[in-house]
Amino acid sequence: MTSAALSSEPKVAAPPQLDHLRALEAESIHILREVVAEFERPVMLYSIGKDSSVMLRLAQKAFYPGPIPFPLLHVDTTYKFREMIQFRDEMARAVGARLIVHTNDEAIADGTQPFLVGTQRCCGLLKTKALLDALGAGNFDAAIGGARRDEERSRAKERVFSVRDANGQWDPKRQRPELWSLLNARLRPAESIRVFPLSNWTEIDVWQYIHVEQIPIVPLYYAKDREVIVRGNSLVVQEQPFVVTMPGEKPQTVKCRMRSLGCSPCTGAIRSDADTVPLIIEELISTRQSERQLRIIDHDQDGSMEIKKREGYF
Amino acid sequence: MSGLLRICTAGSVDDGKSTLIGRMLHDSQSVYEDQVHAVQAASKNRAAGPIDFSLFTDGLKAEREQGITIDVAYRYFATARRKFILADTPGHEQYTRNMATGASTADVAILLVDAQQGVKVQSRRHARIARLLGISNFVLAINKMDLVGFDREIFDGIRETFDEILGDARCHAIPLSALHGDNVIDLSDRTPWFEGPSLLEYLETVDVTRDLTSLPFRLPVQLVVRPTDQFRGYAGRIASGTVRVGDKLTVWPSGRSASVKRIVTYDGDLDMAFAPMSVTLTLDDEIDISRGDLLAAEAPTVGQRFEAEVVWMDERPLDPGRVYLLKHTTRTVTAEINHPLVLNQIGTVTVSTARPIVFDRYDLNRTMGSFILIDPSTHFTAGAGMIVNALHDGTAATTSAAPVSAAERLALLARRAGSDQEAIDAVTKLLEEMLT
Numbered sequence: 001m002t003s004a005a006l007s008s009e010p011k012v013a014a015p016p017q018l019d020h021l022r023a024l025e026a027e028s029i030h031i032l033r034e035v036v037a038e039f040e041r042p043v044m045l046y047s048i049g050k051d052s053s054v055m056l057r058l059a060q061k062a063f064y065p066g067p068i069p070f071p072l073l074h075v076d077t078t079y080k081f082r083e084m085i086q087f088r089d090e091m092a093r094a095v096g097a098r099l100i101v102h103t104n105d106e107a108i109a110d111g112t113q114p115f116l117v118g119t120q121r122c123c124g125l126l127k128t129k130a131l132l133d134a135l136g137a138g139n140f141d142a143a144i145g146g147a148r149r150d151e152e153r154s155r156a157k158e159r160v161f162s163v164r165d166a167n168g169q170w171d172p173k174r175q176r177p178e179l180w181s182l183l184n185a186r187l188r189p190a191e192s193i194r195v196f197p198l199s200n201w202t203e204i205d206v207w208q209y210i211h212v213e214q215i216p217i218v219p220l221y222y223a224k225d226r227e228v229i230v231r232g233n234s235l236v237v238q239e240q241p242f243v244v245t246m247p248g249e250k251p252q253t254v255k256c257r258m259r260s261l262g263c264s265p266c267t268g269a270i271r272s273d274a275d276t277v278p279l280i281i282e283e284l285i286s287t288r289q290s291e292r293q294l295r296i297i298d299h300d301q302d303g304s305m306e307i308k309k310r311e312g313y314f
Numbered sequence: 315m316s317g318l319l320r321i322c323t324a325g326s327v328d329d330g331k332s333t334l335i336g337r338m339l340h341d342s343q344s345v346y347e348d349q350v351h352a353v354q355a356a357s358k359n360r361a362a363g364p365i366d367f368s369l370f371t372d373g374l375k376a377e378r379e380q381g382i383t384i385d386v387a388y389r390y391f392a393t394a395r396r397k398f399i400l401a402d403t404p405g406h407e408q409y410t411r412n413m414a415t416g417a418s419t420a421d422v423a424i425l426l427v428d429a430q431q432g433v434k435v436q437s438r439r440h441a442r443i444a445r446l447l448g449i450s451n452f453v454l455a456i457n458k459m460d461l462v463g464f465d466r467e468i469f470d471g472i473r474e475t476f477d478e479i480l481g482d483a484r485c486h487a488i489p490l491s492a493l494h495g496d497n498v499i500d501l502s503d504r505t506p507w508f509e510g511p512s513l514l515e516y517l518e519t520v521d522v523t524r525d526l527t528s529l530p531f532r533l534p535v536q537l538v539v540r541p542t543d544q545f546r547g548y549a550g551r552i553a554s555g556t557v558r559v560g561d562k563l564t565v566w567p568s569g570r571s572a573s574v575k576r577i578v579t580y581d582g583d584l585d586m587a588f589a590p591m592s593v594t595l596t597l598d599d600e601i602d603i604s605r606g607d608l609l610a611a612e613a614p615t616v617g618q619r620f621e622a623e624v625v626w627m628d629e630r631p632l633d634p635g636r637v638y639l640l641k642h643t644t645r646t647v648t649a650e651i652n653h654p655l656v657l658n659q660i661g662t663v664t665v666s667t668a669r670p671i672v673f674d675r676y677d678l679n680r681t682m683g684s685f686i687l688i689d690p691s692t693h694f695t696a697g698a699g700m701i702v703n704a705l706h707d708g709t710a711a712t713t714s715a716a717p718v719s720a721a722e723r724l725a726l727l728a729r730r731a732g733s734d735q736e737a738i739d740a741v742t743k744l745l746e747e748m749l750t
Contacts, residue, residue, distance in 0.1 A: 015527045016556065016586075016588045018591065019317060023590065026551060026590050026591050029551070030592050033536040033592070037537050037644070061579070062549075063537075064539075064578070064580040065541055065578065066539050066541035149390070156387040157385045157386065157388075172385060173385075176695040177411050177412065177627050178415060179419075179684070179686060179695075180418045180419060180680065181419075181551075182641055182642075182684065182685070182686045184693070186688050186693035187693060191693075199388070202390045
């Protein structure tokens, strides 16, 4: 026997293991496949943001080599950033998915805008009502959304398969227990379901996945010099004619980026030099402000996200 | 050591569970500054000291108003060593079902006990549920030690009681004050007799590798992917084991075999795949496979009767006279259960399914041994079950001396049929025999 053989430990191959991101990916693909297997008319809510971009990639993976077997639905408030709309149309073409765009035209014709009717009523009409109308018009029984449990405290209690009543509303006290990875897809007539395949992802997971998968995102996420109005901590991009400067304010050029994408009047930019995905991740790790902090609609009353969710908002 | 640890927490009302979790999130710096400010503002309306840590986790308005946790909340935090998913489950009696939910996916359970109160009925119950759901690593967090003067005898007494309850599971007991932070992140000067590790250090280092990949290969088929006439793939998430191109697999319950031709993914074909990956397999032989079938390397159990532990989670009691929907892996069948159970009750029951399911025992394979019971009228998830043992068909039927009515004979035949068509054929045949 050689000395090498004597000194070497008996070799046991380490069991193969999925890293954190691949484990999340496998879980999300399982969820998307369950939706397609169990429902007749699923639809994916496509909000153009980074989470939607990740969902789109997961859907491509789940059904490969087949195409994405459901349409994408974008609820367009008409107040989204112009770069978002351009990106949306390019992405839908690139992945070959059918894109449905729905707007509450009646409310827009009535002049609905956040500073006139208040942000709560504006969201109610242009997002919640528009979404429920679009789901009804398409007769969709399952709507897949990109919400994550780490975003906001009422979302932390959301199920992966979350039942909505005939009015599209959520009752947090009547939620079905969800054990293991067994998803209960049974519905009574007129009920529908919201599905959240990214439930267990955190904001950093999403960014790391975008980086390793080289997923395209709206350029608004990258820092560059933009003309903004500075209001306290919030930097407002002046895209809508009704976003006016107050006395004493004047637009200035600031290097900034969007951490979360919504409607331009209600989403503030943050000062940042992060113009690549790795720099964004680095910024997130060192930052001490939560992701939705500059989303005005989360803070307009106590428990405001829970109230919007109960009414039917995502 | 795995990079991701799933934890669940359990304790009675007022044991300070939400406070402990809020403290961990806050002290490990997983809570953002604006959330701290929002909580500080809200704390002023209540009487819990300068920062009420439970406000980080109690997400629903009713919870904040009543000062209790109603529903499972999932929390995400990370340290330099590990990522954590924490299911914060309520201790309130009427919400015990949520405890089972949190425990179903957890690697480690933190059991919280109030040092002043000792071991309560609820604590025993939660420990039992967590054991039942297959958790074998426990943290016994004995909280509010500051209120008993960090008395070592009180700590030891509670620890010994739990050693008996938990049996052969591994248990690490820690004397804590969630409110003041003793032994949460760092070891406390006030418990010089405690050797550690602290709660966070334990969670960062505990080894819970459940080696799914060393078990026999199991792939429950979720979908048949057929984009063109030339491609027919079987998509699913590998429940256990590994698979290589060329492996011979058997399809259950049909029992037919074929070899793996390709392991297809969006990122290119693989030579080998393992649990818990989501993949698509193609086979070298055209055999009939659909959703609900199982691709396996070594034979699982195929059967229609088995013994199971069931946790009942619906206000409407389990009724042995009703037929429930049973979802197991990707297969849903109808089922009858022989024993009544009420909300929050756990019992050993016999389950009879209308069509065979393909399973392993829960203690060997969580995915292959678990099922849910769905109420056929409300569609609520009414029960959660863990398979203990297969029971063989026929014994009860043949030894029964009581005469069986015609209707019962027909029902039995229909229930045992492998498919709707078989059921129709069998019932038609028996009816013909009875009538001629």
